[in-house]
Amino acid sequence: MIARIWSGESPLWLLLLPLSWLYGLVSGAIRLSYRLGLKKAWRAPVPVVVVGNLTAGGNGKTPVAIWLVEQLQQQGIKVGVVSRGYGGKAAHYPLLLNPHTVPAEAGDEPVLIYQRTGAPVAVSPNRSEAVQALLASNDLQIIITDDGLQHYRLARDVEIVVIDGVRRFGNGWWLPAGPMRERASRLKSVDAVIVNGGVPRAGEIPMQLAPGLAVNLRTGEKRSVSALTNVVAMAGIGHPPRFFATLEQCGVRPVKTVALADHQALAAADVQALATNEQTLVMTEKDAVKCRNFAQDNWWYLPVDAVFDHDSAPRLIQKLVSLTLR
Structure with missing residues (x-):
C-alpha cells in the first residue's frame, strides 16, 4: 500500500499532504538554521564523506558505502565508518564495533559493513560522537558515514546521494505523503549522484548491484x-x-x-x-x-556488490584520495 501511495497510484497521498507540509517545514528550518550559522556543525579533523539518500526505503546506499571503503583501502587509505545504527539498541553510545558485536546492539548495516570491510565502525545517534570515538582509538585518514545526509550536526566535505534509478522520487512529496526526506532540488548542492539501475540522467553516475x-x-x-x-x-x-x-x-x-x-x-x-x-x-x-x-x-x-563501469567512478575515488593528502 505504501508503495502505491508514494508512487501516486493511490489517491490516499492527498490525505497525507498536511503532514508532508509540516515535515518539509521542519526539515527545511533545520537545514536553514545550520546554513545561517544559528546552529553549529562539528567539523572533524579528517575529511568526512556522507553517503545518503533523499528518499526513504532501500536505494543501494550501503553497498555504495562498502564499495567506497574497499576502493580507498586498496589505495592504502585508512578509512573509518560511522552510522546511526538503525535497528540496534546499544547499552551506551558511541559504540565501537568488535567481532562480537551483534545487530541487536549496533544495527544490521554497521555489522555488515564491519564484517565485509574490516574497517573500524562506530555507531551513535550523534554521528559526531561516533567520529570522535573512532579517531580516539584509530589512526584514520577519512570517515565514511553510511546515511546521515540530513544529519547536519556533522559537517561534511563530500556529499554523495544514491538514487533508485527505477523508482526515483515517486510522487515527489515529503514523508509521509511521498518518499522524500528532502526535495529533489537538493541534488544541486551535492558532490555526486549515483543511480542504482534504471536509466541515469545527465551528470549521474550509473551503478548496478551485481550478485555474487x-x-x-x-x-x-x-x-x-x-x-x-x-x-x-x-x-x-x-x-x-x-x-x-x-x-x-x-x-x-x-x-x-x-x-x-x-x-x-x-x-x-x-x-x-x-x-x-x-x-x-x-x-x-x-x-x-x-x-x-x-x-x-x-x-x-x-551477497551483492556495487559495480561501476563509468569513468566518473574512478574520478570520484581520486577526489576522495586527494582530500586525505591535504
Whole structure:
C-alpha cells in the first residue's frame, strides 16, 4: 500500500499532504538554521564523506558505502565508518564495533559493513560522537558515514546521494505523503549522484548491484544461487522486490517470497518457520548478519556488490584520495 501511495497510484497521498507540509517545514528550518550559522556543525579533523539518500526505503546506499571503503583501502587509505545504527539498541553510545558485536546492539548495516570491510565502525545517534570515538582509538585518514545526509550536526566535505534509478522520487512529496526526506532540488548542492539501475540522467553516475555466489550461513560453502532448489526467498531490506527480482535474473524462481520490514529484528523460531527442511531459505546478506547465531544447514545468503563501469567512478575515488593528502 505504501508503495502505491508514494508512487501516486493511490489517491490516499492527498490525505497525507498536511503532514508532508509540516515535515518539509521542519526539515527545511533545520537545514536553514545550520546554513545561517544559528546552529553549529562539528567539523572533524579528517575529511568526512556522507553517503545518503533523499528518499526513504532501500536505494543501494550501503553497498555504495562498502564499495567506497574497499576502493580507498586498496589505495592504502585508512578509512573509518560511522552510522546511526538503525535497528540496534546499544547499552551506551558511541559504540565501537568488535567481532562480537551483534545487530541487536549496533544495527544490521554497521555489522555488515564491519564484517565485509574490516574497517573500524562506530555507531551513535550523534554521528559526531561516533567520529570522535573512532579517531580516539584509530589512526584514520577519512570517515565514511553510511546515511546521515540530513544529519547536519556533522559537517561534511563530500556529499554523495544514491538514487533508485527505477523508482526515483515517486510522487515527489515529503514523508509521509511521498518518499522524500528532502526535495529533489537538493541534488544541486551535492558532490555526486549515483543511480542504482534504471536509466541515469545527465551528470549521474550509473551503478548496478551485481550478485555474487550464494553463501551457506553454517558452513561458508559458496555455490551459484541457480544451483539451489526449492527456494524460499526472504528479504528484510528497504525494497524487498529488488532482491526477489535479482534472484529471478539469476534463474531462481522461489516457491515463496517473504518481504519483511527494513531493519526488522529476527527471532530464530520465526525464521525457522519460513522454510521446511526440504526447502532452501535464501536471504539477503543484511538479513544473514542477524541469523548467523541460529542458522540452519539449508540457509543461504546472496551477497551483492556495487559495480561501476563509468569513468566518473574512478574520478570520484581520486577526489576522495586527494582530500586525505591535504
